[in-house]
Amino acid sequence: MPFDASTLKYNEAGLIPAIAQDATSHEVLMMAWMNAEAVEKTLETGKVTYWSRSRQAFWIKGETSGHVQELVDFRYDCDQDCILVLVNQTGAACHTNRRSCFYTAVRDGETVELMKPMGE
């Protein structure tokens, strides 16, 4: 069946959460938001493109940092209200220069930092 980006379910702001997972290591790298046009751009260009809620603009991941996400597979869930992109991640996915944004764990009630910024 042909895919139509408008059939996904967007929230009241027109956005859908998108999880980025490393296609090789399977590490979950980050979660950000897309609108229907960002979904189309991601599929058309093969460069994962989000919608920046703070800047209210398209956010071609890595366009300024070089930390691009090359699309390997585009998936969505049973409720059509969440996207999973498998990606080839160049460098750090996180703006803190860590490979993944999910570098903080809670263990025995304490927060634990799981990884350092890359190159340190």
Next chain:
Amino acid sequence: MPFDASTLKYNEAGLIPAIAQDATSHEVLMMAWMNAEAVEKTLETGKVTYWSRSRQAFWIKGETSGHVQELVDFRYDCDQDCILVLVNQTGAACHTNRRSCFYTAVRDGETVELMKPMGE
């Protein structure tokens, strides 16, 4: 540093997205929502507990289906607005009886079903 669930960032409905990932296979299983109390329950009980937006009630994953998620590690992201739980998943994570909710891919403009319901 002691963890305080109230320091996470919740949306206007008091909810934060939570991604569940299989701790062994690293498959991304599903995404659902938690409120601060669901975060606390998840950490206290070791049973992943969401907030059901449709039922407006706590949703101890697998309580009725038996498809429980045993918490292995609780993580959150740099912006404190998304949770990642690593879990031991019993059976199917998806209500369609598939292992993962992300069973639909978009390839060359077409939707492709990646997995069948379990036991079929």
